[in-house]
Amino acid sequence: MFRSVLYVHWKQVHLGLIPLMVAAFSLPLLSVQGLGGNGGVTSFNDTSLAIIQGLQVWLPFFSALAAASGVVIALSSWNWDHQLNHVYALSLPVPRWRYALMKMGAGAVLTLFPAVALWVGAHLAAASIVLPEGLHAYPNALAIRFLATILLTYAILFAMAAGTVRTTMWVTGTGILTLFILGLIGNDLLAGQFEVLRGTHILEWALAKLDWVPGPLEIFLGNWRLIDV
Amino acid sequence: MxxxxxxxxxxxxxxxxxxxxxxxxxxxxxxxxxxxxxxxxxxxxxxxxxxxxxxxxxxxxxxxxxxxxxxxxxxxxxxxxxxxxxxxxxxxxxxxxxxxxxxxxxxxxxxxxxxxxxxxxxxxxxxxxxxxxxxxxxxxxxxxxxxxxxxxxxxxxxxxxxxxxxxxxxxxxxxxxxxxxxxxxxxxxxxxxxxxxxxxxxxxxxxxxxxxxxMNDFKNGIKRLRVTGAPAETADAPFHLLSRARDNGTGSTETWIVRDWEDTMRSYFAGVGAELRDVVDLDLEDGFVELLRSSRPASAREE
CATH class of the missing domain: 3.40.50.300 (P-loop containing nucleotide triphosphate hydrolases)
Structure with a gap:
């Protein structure tokens, strides 16, 4: 049963996912083009700095690509079922929770595809460049970070996309509105009530908690360097 | 069963x-x-x-x-x-x-x-x-x-x-x-x-x-009757009257659509001073339409 779910998900997503896999494979190779030292350099010198700086411009593309992969896989999970008003899914003799779990599992397996493509590309990229002493390539770490980012994006969007468009709009809208109200009004109200909150902006605090260590979205902004000290 | x-x-x-x-x-x-x-x-x-x-x-x-x-x-x-x-x-x-x-x-x-x-x-x-x-x-x-x-x-x-x-x-x-x-x-x-x-x-x-x-009851039980001298009141009829309409240009003759009809019910008409002139089988579609017509309130029928 799971194999069927996986196959159908692949059929749904492959047109979107294959270009992303090609991009994931190519990105590490592109990022090291024109970089590299002569070998045998003994100290952390200009070449090393040039390599690190050269990689810097590519970093946002890695997290963006991971996020895009997660989005494509998640949205395709429910796409056909939404189009058919879930009539087919609901007529199958399988509990709804199990069906959702199989869908989620199939999507999770598919997140491996771009991650493996990136892992292969990263290893090739690492092998194609001679690194000065003090610098190391981290293709495995990069691929794991890439996979984790896809999974995070996928998990969030899978849950959101499972509902109807109306439900998704409600949840998103309510979330944004709550943050907005907290930011504009709630801050003064709460600060008036709780001394500990004085001088703290709740909205800024919440956003910081989301994307800074150990926030759940920190992974998007972390260290995406294939080559580092 | x-x-x-x-x-x-x-x-x-x-x-x-x-x-x-x-x-x-x-x-x-x-x-x-x-x-x-x-x-x-x-x-x-x-x-x-x-x-x-x-x-x-x-x-x-x-x-x-x-x-x-x-x-x-x-x-x-x-x-x-x-x-x-x-x-x-x-x-x-x-x-x-x-x-x-x-x-x-x-x-x-x-x-x-x-x-x-x-x-x-x-x-x-x-x-x-x-x-x-x-x-x-x-x-x-x-x-x-x-x-x-x-x-x-x-x-x-x-x-x-x-x-x-x-x-x-x-x-x-x-x-x-x-x-x-x-x-x-x-x-x-x-x-x-x-x-x-x-x-x-x-x-x-x-x-x-x-x-x-x-289905047999549906097909056989719904009939179109032509009745002359039909009584105004049919509460005691042994069948269920779905609809009645006066025929055009035929004086006192009416067309009735009835449900649960059986042939033994013919005697009912003699008892109320009416004459049953004709009993016509309705096919399923006619029976279906008459059933719907009779089940709808008058306002809906006029629409």
Missing amino acids: SNAIELKNLCWKAGKSFALQDVSLVVPSGCIYGFLGPNGSGKTTTIRMFMGMMKPDSGSIRVLDRSVPEGMTEILARVGYVPERPHVYPALTVSEQIRWHRSFFSRWDDAWAAELMGRLHVDPDMKISRLSKGQTGKLLILLALAQRPELLVLDEPTDGLDPVVRRDVLTATLDYVSETGATVFISSHLVHELERICDWVGVMDHGHLVAQLP
């Missing part, structure tokens, strides 16, 4: 425009039950209720001796369902769709599926998005039959199909039923189609179950 489907006092409201009102329906096991009603009468909503896709506001549902929704997974494993609109995945090929469907049904019969594919001329390599309406209809019935269901629920399965395909689909269904004794619940607004195959019939209108009776 047990019942394949039992609905008791089912109520459900959708805004102000539509409601299922106190629908109680019984489908005996092994019968072919025709579910008639005009578009928008609540047929599909009723089906979705007992298929566990929608939850009623009140009332109880039992299908194949299991309660809905508690026993839904078990029930669905024994039910072949063809929905009103095709529910198959358009980007798959026919054989991919069959593989997908098969993986969920433990009673799936590969040999029977292959035989049906040949009989219905379904191309396994064809992409579903490229199938014609008729081919899609055949595929849906193939999927429903090859899982060897005890109950087939067909929601307008032949709507929009050409006569040849319609016959293919119905023949395949009837062959399966005669072989296995499965129960069929078939909804349609194509009255003639059901007349030939059903042995029970239920009629829906405006969210009400207007009538539910064996």
Whole structure:
């Protein structure tokens, strides 16, 4: 049963996912083009700095690509079922929770595809460049970070996309509105009530908690360097 | 005899425009039950209720001796369902769709599926998005039959199909039923189609179950009578008067549409000083139309 779910998900997503896999494979190779030292350099010198700086411009593309992969896989999970008003899914003799779990599992397996493509590309990229002493390539770490980012994006969007468009709009809208109200009004109200909150902006605090260590979205902004000290 | 489907006092409201009102329906096991009603009468909503896709506001549902929704997974494993609109995945090929469907049904019969594919001329390599309406209809019935269901629920399965395909689909269904004794619940607004195959019939209108009776009673019990000197009051009549109208230019002659008619009731007219001039059998479609007409309030009839 799971194999069927996986196959159908692949059929749904492959047109979107294959270009992303090609991009994931190519990105590490592109990022090291024109970089590299002569070998045998003994100290952390200009070449090393040039390599690190050269990689810097590519970093946002890695997290963006991971996020895009997660989005494509998640949205395709429910796409056909939404189009058919879930009539087919609901007529199958399988509990709804199990069906959702199989869908989620199939999507999770598919997140491996771009991650493996990136892992292969990263290893090739690492092998194609001679690194000065003090610098190391981290293709495995990069691929794991890439996979984790896809999974995070996928998990969030899978849950959101499972509902109807109306439900998704409600949840998103309510979330944004709550943050907005907290930011504009709630801050003064709460600060008036709780001394500990004085001088703290709740909205800024919440956003910081989301994307800074150990926030759940920190992974998007972390260290995406294939080559580092 | 047990019942394949039992609905008791089912109520459900959708805004102000539509409601299922106190629908109680019984489908005996092994019968072919025709579910008639005009578009928008609540047929599909009723089906979705007992298929566990929608939850009623009140009332109880039992299908194949299991309660809905508690026993839904078990029930669905024994039910072949063809929905009103095709529910198959358009980007798959026919054989991919069959593989997908098969993986969920433990009673799936590969040999029977292959035989049906040949009989219905379904191309396994064809992409579903490229199938014609008729081919899609055949595929849906193939999927429903090859899982060897005890109950087939067909929601307008032949709507929009050409006569040849319609016959293919119905023949395949009837062959399966005669072989296995499965129960069929078939909804349609194509009255003639059901007349030939059903042995029970239920009629829906405006969210009400207007009538539910064996097909023979339906066909034989609804008559058009021509009556001269008809009495104004018919409360003591042994039959159920659905409608009456004075014939044009014939003085005191009226046309009555009656239900539950039996030939022994002719004597009633002599007793009330009237003369029964003619008794005409109505076909199912006329009977259906008269039944609907009589069940609707006067305001709705005038519309």
